[in-house]
Amino acid sequence: GAVVSQHPSWVICKSGTSVKIECRSLDFQATTMFWYRQFPKQSLMLMATSNEGSKATYEQGVEKDKFLINHASLTLSTLTVTSAHPEDSSFYICSAREGLAGDTGELFFGEGSRLTVL
Amino acid sequence: GQNIDQPTEMTATEGAIVQINCTYQTSGFNGLFWYQQHAGEAPTFLSYNVLDGLEEKGRFSSFLSRSKGYSYLLLKELQMKDSASYLCAPMDSNYQLIWGAGTKLIIKP
Numbered sequence: 001g002a003v004v005s006q007h008p009s010w011v012i013c014k015s016g017t018s019v020k021i022e023c024r025s026l027d028f029q030a031t032t033m034f035w036y037r038q039f040p041k042q043s044l045m046l047m048a049t050s051n052e053g054s055k056a057t058y059e060q061g062v063e064k065d066k067f068l069i070n071h072a073s074l075t076l077s078t079l080t081v082t083s084a085h086p087e088d089s090s091f092y093i094c095s096a097r098e099g100l101a102g103d104t105g106e107l108f109f110g111e112g113s114r115l116t117v118l
Numbered sequence: 119g120q121n122i123d124q125p126t127e128m129t130a131t132e133g134a135i136v137q138i139n140c141t142y143q144t145s146g147f148n149g150l151f152w153y154q155q156h157a158g159e160a161p162t163f164l165s166y167n168v169l170d171g172l173e174e175k176g177r178f179s180s181f182l183s184r185s186k187g188y189s190y191l192l193l194k195e196l197q198m199k200d201s202a203s204y205l206c207a208p209m210d211s212n213y214q215l216i217w218g219a220g221t222k223l224i225i226k227p
Contacts, residue, residue, distance in 0.1 A: 044217040109160040
């Protein structure tokens with residue numbers, strides 16, 4: 001199956017710093033990418049949907065100025081957590097599908113990035 | 119509103135069969151996905167149903183009844199490595215996946 005690579009897997013940072021997480025589709029062109037956050041023992045929470053070359057669509061309650069998403073190419077999307085605080089500590093997961101957001105194709109997930117903010 | 123209902127936790131014995139049920143309510147429907155998620159890892163795709171009926175894939179099968187808003191995942195010949203959370207995720211009219219908290223499956227020897 002298709003491969004989505006996410007980096008870094010683990011990151012620890014100080015409060016107030018910014019952290020960038022990369023999501024790459026290795027063997028297909030990911031027109032649409034999704035960013036999720038998951039707290040322990042809770043469901044995946046969709047943060048935003050991004051289509052290559054356009055601005056991301058953020059879910060209600062997600063601060064777009066805090067969670068910057070860039071989907072500049074068909075194989076790379078980045079999530080930057082700006083001015084991170086301890087409450088931002090979570091498991092961040094990206095997923096990608098080959099078609100547009102309106103397609104029903106399978107989602108391929110990255111390995112996830114565990115962020116700990118001290 | 120949109121809602122997913124799955125059991126929180128299930129326990130089964132190695133080698134046995136287990137059925138994980140899922141009922142859902144969504145705004146529109148464009149199919150239903152089942153994902154497996156091991157602790158601390160990202161979800162991995164198991165199945166996708168868009169038509170009523172049973173889809174079989176090796177030890178795993180998934181069933182869908184659109185009129186009842188109901189799906190189940192059937193796992194046969196359970197192995198210890200099947201211990202994981204299983205996520206039922208219907209897709210709504212906006213092609214967004216709706217995620218529940220999942221069912222934690224514990225396999226005992």
